[in-house]
Amino acid sequence: MENEKHINLEKLLNVIVVVSAKDGRRFRGKLTQYDDYMNLVLEEVEELSKEAPAKHKLIMIKGGNVSSISV
Amino acid sequence: MENEKHINLEKLLNVIVVVSAKDGRRFRGKLTQYDDYMNLVLEEVEELSKEAPAKHKLIMIKGGNVSSISV
Amino acid sequence: MENEKHINLEKLLNVIVVVSAKDGRRFRGKLTQYDDYMNLVLEEVEELSKEAPAKHKLIMIKGGNVSSISV
Amino acid sequence: MENEKHINLEKLLNVIVVVSAKDGRRFRGKLTQYDDYMNLVLEEVEELSKEAPAKHKLIMIKGGNVSSISV
């Protein structure tokens, strides 16, 4: 419960998460990788934006493009 | 009351806060984690934006997406 | 009156200031804390934006969201 | 499966990927180079934006302009 240098995303690994991106897109998929810049790799991904529904085997979302990760 | 290298959010830990995000969304929830980049973890979260009311068990809001935290 | 590494906000501590934020909101309140990133804590805060007048006991405004501080 | 300093794009080298850019453009091409800033080089590139379909022999996309890479 203390202040940390980096928030620990480890307990979200292999969990289905929803990522909201700054470019307006939203993705639901399994978080399989992340790094110190909060670049994220999701697998078995569903893109939730209405205009352009799409599925991706794998997507790497740039940390600078991540707004939030929720479960 | 002195200038500090990092504002101390410790007294907001486990407190219900409202977070305004740069992407226009607002969240009310319990602040359970934060780090030096002001990445925040809220739990038992209510999204206050009118268009898309939603509840999240947990949300990690990217520091770069945080505009303000109020109580 | 010399160039300084960081502008000294110390004389604004405990002074009522108006903070203009990049997200379009404006706040009037007592400056009670700040840090090197110009993250600010205001207390007894009045939000001056017309659409959504509001009062906050305390607000932490992210440095990256601060446009100006005036008295 | 651990937290890493940099997400490893090596397994995407020489793979056909789709890059979504912050400026709204989308590109499909073979990833032939990348660096620590996620600057990317694609070859045999098709620009997928409808308004201005175009082909490029090679494009270097600035890391700061990359939103996501998907396969």
Next chain:
Amino acid sequence: MENEKHINLEKLLNVIVVVSAKDGRRFRGKLTQYDDYMNLVLEEVEELSKEAPAKHKLIMIKGGNVSSISV
């Protein structure tokens, strides 16, 4: 006339300047302080934006919000 690590604003100290800010506001006032991030302090300030003319005793303009300083 050589390349310098930081442009020297010293000769503008105590001079009436016009500051154009990224948020669209323009200020005319006496430059009384600045730092390495180009955070500026103006005193006896007139806000030149038409919609909301205003006077400020003192304003601190965030370096990241400064577009230009002219005399």
Next chain:
Amino acid sequence: MENEKHINLEKLLNVIVVVSAKDGRRFRGKLTQYDDYMNLVLEEVEELSKEAPAKHKLIMIKGGNVSSISV
């Protein structure tokens, strides 16, 4: 074909390239200089934006304003 600290633009030196800039402008010209921030110098430059066609003997495009470089 390995990950590099900086993508090597050397083979584009003295080549005619098209630079897409974040401010919406596009330039075609000979790349004669670049640096680690991807600041670029083009010579014998044609500005491809329709509204304001223009020619420049030389243009320095700020790295932060570069979206992509294509050939």
Next chain:
Amino acid sequence: MENEKHINLEKLLNVIVVVSAKDGRRFRGKLTQYDDYMNLVLEEVEELSKEAPAKHKLIMIKGGNVSSISV
């Protein structure tokens, strides 16, 4: 003709240049100073934006506000 840590603006010193700024303004004037952040000082400056033609004795343009410099 080699990659450099910083593009050398020295040969543009005391030359009449046109600076395009991110805030949409364009300036023509003599480049008399610059620094590592590409903060620029122009003297005898004409502002080329149509809506608000203006002359400035001297303008300091923040590096982060510079899109391009052309001759």
